[in-house]
Amino acid sequence: MPAPKNGKSILMTPDPYHIPGYRGFCPQFKFQFGKTFGCTTSKLLTSDNIAPSGRAILSDINPGVFGKEEDAKRGLLQERNARWGDQKLGKIMVPGYTGYIPKGEHYYGSRYAKTCLNAIADFEKDQIAYRNKVAQIKKKDIDVDPMKHLRPMKVPYVSPNEKQHSTSPYYMKNNDPGKCFVSGYTGFVPKARNLIGMGYPIITHEALNSFTGDLEKTRTRMDHPVKLTRLSPVRKEFRRIYTLDTGLVPHYTGHIPGQKFRYGTTFGHSTRNAKRISLPAGSEIIPQLST
Structure with missing residues (x-):
């Protein structure tokens, strides 16, 4: 056929x-x-x-057949491709691309490729106009700008009448009335949780004084360590846990030697003389101070 x-x-x-x-x-x-x-x-x-509506619904899409306006836009985007190399926004946009098309929201009613062509060409024109404007500003004579002859200040100007906040409240002295946080500060203030019944600046002032005071005491102890002395026998007895005369307080959660093998008595009786020290024959048990 x-x-x-x-x-x-x-x-x-x-x-x-x-x-x-x-x-x-x-x-x-x-x-x-x-x-x-x-x-x-x-x-x-x-x-x-x-x-019919009088207008063709389907247009011919033979390759290479474009209007003069579309040819000019494609030539503009051809220069863009040559300048930037491989990129996403080019003269041929494949339908299905989900990336952002600059100025694409201003064009509608056409197929995807034509919409992208118009939007990207418009965007490129704005870029060219911006580059030309920047180039003209750079070519402008320097003497036109009167501020160019002024010498820059080495130290930034600070008004003496303006209240300065360059020092952190944590580094201020305790008698400084500015050692506080203003109302509305939402950061953490150490030791301010238990202070109530006062204004926020007063609460933060007291809390910061207490916090920095503790830091000073800790720093002093580290700089001047206290020499430890050997405890006397009496003080040693106060530090004992397992005594011979009394038992431990109920709800004690520490380790008790042999407790798992004792049953049938109260906790106080079973923990009495818990250590079970074996003494030599003929020796006496010396009463000891209990905790």
Whole structure:
């Protein structure tokens, strides 16, 4: 069977028609049934009984056929590709790209490639205008700017009447009234949780004094360590845990030697003389001070 002049087989749907998946409006389509989507839309597009809009719904998309305006925009984007190399925003944008297209929200009603072409070309024009403006400013004579002859200040100017907050409240002295935080400060203030019934600056002042005072005491002890002396025998007895005369206080959670093997008595009786010291024959048990 010879092929037709247009290169399409007679078994295919004649042009024009919409391909399956087309989501646009097609007049009288909801009243048609019994044929494929392509045949139905081809019949509706060519029927004389349906009033057309006067504008072509389907445009020719043969490659290389563009208007003068589109050719100029593609030439502009060609320079962009040559300047920046491989990039995402170029003259050919593939449908399905989900990245951001600058100024793409201002163009609609066209296919994706044409919308991207117009938006990116508009964006590139703005970039060129900005670069030209920057270049003109750089070429401007330096003497035009009167502030250029002023010498820069080595030390920044600080007004003597302005209240300064360069020192942290943690480093201020305790008698300094400025050692506090202003109302509305939401940071953590050490030792301020238990202070109530006063204004926020007063509470933070007292808390900071207590906190820095403890730091000073700790620093003093570290600088001047106290010499430890050997405890007397009496003080040693006060530091004993397991005594001979009394038991331990109930709810004691420390280790008691042999406690797991004792039962049938109260906790106080079972922990009495818990250490069970074995003494030599003929020796006496010396009473000891209990805790």
